[in-house]
Amino acid sequence: MRTSIATVCLSGTLEEKLHACAQAGFDGVEIFEQDLLVSPHSPAEIRALAAELGLSLDLYQPFRDFEGVDEELLADNLYRAEAKFRLMRELGMDLMLLCSNVGTATIDDDETAAAQLRTLGDLAARYGIRIAYEALAWGKFVNDFEHACRLVELADHPNVGTCLDSFHILSRGWDPAGIEKIPAEKIFFVQLADAPQLSMDILSWSRHYRVFPGEGAWELDKFLGHLVRSGYTGPVSLEIFNDVFRQADEVRTAVDAMRSLIWLAERTWVHLQQTDGPDAHYPMELATLPQVPEPTGFNFAEVKAESTKKLQTLLGQLGFACRGRHRTKPVQLWTQGRARIIINGQQARNQEPAIAALGFDVADPVRAASRAMQLKAAPVPRQSQADEEVLQAVSAPDTTEVFLCQGTPDGTAAWTREFGRPADAAAPAGRELISHVDHVNLAQPWQHFDESVLFYESTLALSPSPSTEVPSPVGLVRSQVMRTRDGAVRLALNIAPLVMEKPGPSSESAYPQHIAFACTDVIALARDAVGRGLEFLKIPANYYADLQARFRLAPELLATLQELNLLYDRDQHGEFLHFYTATVGSVFFEVVERRNGYDGYGAPNAPVRLAAQYLLTKQG
Structure with missing residues (x-):
């Protein structure tokens, strides 16, 4: 299982975050745009540092409020997107996260949204970039991962796929079993977050209370099990918005994050062995740990x-x-x-x-x-x-x-x-x-x-x-x-x-x-x-x-x-x-x-x- 983590999870500068992720043993990182914008280092220098540390740059995020708009705003959005594509080429990155529209969408029509995603895919292809479309739980017209997948299917473009985020799926109570029906080649990226079970609006819950797998209330081993059965083999990344983590030592937080993914991989392997049998095999490899019984x-x-x-x-x-x-x-x-x-x-x-x-x-x-x-x-x-x-x-x-x-x-x-x-x-x-x-x-x-x-x-x-x-x-x-x-x-x-x-x-x-x-x-x-x-x-x-x-x-x-x-x-x-x-x-x-x-x-x-x-x- 390839591991990744969003830089938004950690405190410090972008350079400090990259060093912490490498020290913790991650394979790659998601670059959160704000971290790059406030960095004194150029995109080329960030690219070189990541290479020196042995980190892949897996996802540039987020790009917001694109689809479901009129033609005038669509033109502005494409102009905005092309600027980001040029930046991503400097970073050496080929995957961008597109969140479902929250603020500017006015057209609630799947054909229109899919056509606009297809147009964005055409532009991205000229730069060698792919688009991972994600349904935000509070999206204006698209807030369900299966709805997002239908739009990707309608767009029918090789450079347009989906991003699955456990928080946006589980916080709304959607059944993640549908992940197994998504063609693996259309799952471009996966983000994981756990959370305590709280009674509050989803946006505040997401922005302040996400935690690493194993530190919340959700059965992420079953969630990841559905992903494994789909045939997905790309990075499994952590995207955690948490006020405490953003104030703590970045190396310590990165180590805690890596521990959570190691633990989750083992728990998922145990879950699949129990449900699918010991002879089941999947493209994604899940590392296991020495098994120990409870202390006596x-x-x-x-x-x-x-x-x-x-x-x-x-x-x-x-x-x-x-x-x-x-x-x-x-x-x-x-x-x-x-x-x-x-x-x-x-x-x-x-x-x-x-x-x-x-x-x-x-x-x-x-x-x-x-x-x-x-x-x-x-x-x-x-x-x-x-x-x-x-x-x-x-x-x-x-x-x-x-x-x-x-x-x-x-x-x-x-x-x-x-x-x-x-x-x-x-x-x-x-x-x-x-x-x-x-x-x-x-x-x-x-x-x-x-x-x-x-x-x-x-x-x-x-x-x-x-x-x-x-x-x-x-x-x-x-x-x-x-x-x-x-x-x-x-x-x-x-x-x-x-x-x-x-x-x-x-x-x-x-x-x-x-x-x-x-x-x-x-x-x-x-x-x-x-x-x-x-x-x-x-x-x-x-x-x-x-x-x-x-x-x-x-x-x-x-x-x-x-x-x-x-x-x-x-x-x-x-x-x-x-x-x-x-x-x-x-x-x-x-x-x-x-x-x-x-x-x-x-x-x-x-x-x-x-x-x-x-x-x-x-x-x-």
């Missing part, structure tokens, strides 16, 4: 900090035991059940406690790492001694290090043998009631949220749940849970209001992150923790009055919940009891007990937690 659990979570005393105290109060220091690094291991917390003091000068890494149990770490790196994930350099476990790791978009660890049936981890100096180890702090890590909540920079969703879905095979918005005292917090089907791994990605960003160039979020531990008896653990001096996040009395009104709890249970600052939720399956610790740096811990198949996260309680944490920050 969290292997560990790592918190990095210069000062670790508060973290050690907090973990001890929760019943964790220190298993000792690493034999060559300033790193501690704390465990309870299968829950492992690493406290890392390496390269942590002046750093407040923050989640730095997550380990996931996978069937084949080397294969999983290979897949991640083929999806453009950056490997994490790690120094290891000769007798130490070699761990595979890549960096997530928010810089969290993702370790791919060998999963074992008994939940053990070979790397733990590197810890355990007798002088450093401590006895367990009473009975062990925590069994494993239930879920982890990570704050995401606003400009990389969609990138993170795609990263975890494509590299770790985690599935996104519907996103939610949680009210906080300073605005809405958007939350997206990524999880395995069995719930063994649950990863909540949160994007906090901009007011919660720390000042500075990194746009680091001040929104707290947390690790949630699964517990067999949260009331017993809470009482044990109180005995060890743990101070819980204080929950207001108003919450418990509302709780009683909603659930009619037994008076004894309600009193216990309020006494221990526990929170409660219930659904059709079961009950959920949980509590939160105070925040240290940007990290706090949650302990949860799921009863009788409860599968949520206590969502109604999230605003209560956010308000309580906000109050603490205001108090000092």
Whole structure:
């Protein structure tokens, strides 16, 4: 599959965009006219730069408001088109995008529109240029891709074909199955975009909220499957209008874009194998990746900090035991059940406690790492001694290090043998009631949220749940849970209001992150923790009055919940009891007990937690 991307997707100058696309591994680019017009470089210089970078110049776009006009305006439009054809020859380009008329069309007649397209085709042929006619979803008379194809058929000109754009097709709810009926030689170009499902006018939706494949709500693997069946073999390009992408680093955005196409190609291949059978063959080649099953659990979570005393105290109060220091690094291991917390003091000068890494149990770490790196994930350099476990790791978009660890049936981890100096180890702090890590909540920079969703879905095979918005005292917090089907791994990605960003160039979020531990008896653990001096996040009395009104709890249970600052939720399956610790740096811990198949996260309680944490920050 030949890959391409429109320069409108990226920030920066045209020259910077071309370098970013080449660095990300694209085969070619679409030149968005505005990018060329504001460039200080001549068309010949842009052509030379693209050749030097190994990029083909696939499409010049857009040319607007041509067909369905009177004869006087048609003459003006042809004059305009010929100027663009001369420019395209300087660029060495032979394909121009023509959008269906939005603003100047006055004649709603297919024969007239087709005749005018034929006239344009005659002019384009003199310059060795082809026209890809695209139905805009808000076109005045032509807004349906099948209607556009009928006009191309009526025009009956070898230099006039169609451009298919997934946004214009799917946003209007058109059935893309009709793509398979279009002669492949008449599909001149294809543009892809995903989008969240929104209720708004299509033009605003298109101009501001398109995202890369896998970051929205549409089944683009099925869309691309129809295209593959048609016999099309040309470029598959991304055309994304998105306010966030146009403000982000162009190289990073280009890498995210390329990851989305690699992932989509694989998803399409899987879809075609399932629907058409393993013996089906098509002219378009779809590259595949090493297949990996879902992770089977969290292997560990790592918190990095210069000062670790508060973290050690907090973990001890929760019943964790220190298993000792690493034999060559300033790193501690704390465990309870299968829950492992690493406290890392390496390269942590002046750093407040923050989640730095997550380990996931996978069937084949080397294969999983290979897949991640083929999806453009950056490997994490790690120094290891000769007798130490070699761990595979890549960096997530928010810089969290993702370790791919060998999963074992008994939940053990070979790397733990590197810890355990007798002088450093401590006895367990009473009975062990925590069994494993239930879920982890990570704050995401606003400009990389969609990138993170795609990263975890494509590299770790985690599935996104519907996103939610949680009210906080300073605005809405958007939350997206990524999880395995069995719930063994649950990863909540949160994007906090901009007011919660720390000042500075990194746009680091001040929104707290947390690790949630699964517990067999949260009331017993809470009482044990109180005995060890743990101070819980204080929950207001108003919450418990509302709780009683909603659930009619037994008076004894309600009193216990309020006494221990526990929170409660219930659904059709079961009950959920949980509590939160105070925040240290940007990290706090949650302990949860799921009863009788409860599968949520206590969502109604999230605003209560956010308000309580906000109050603490205001108090000092």
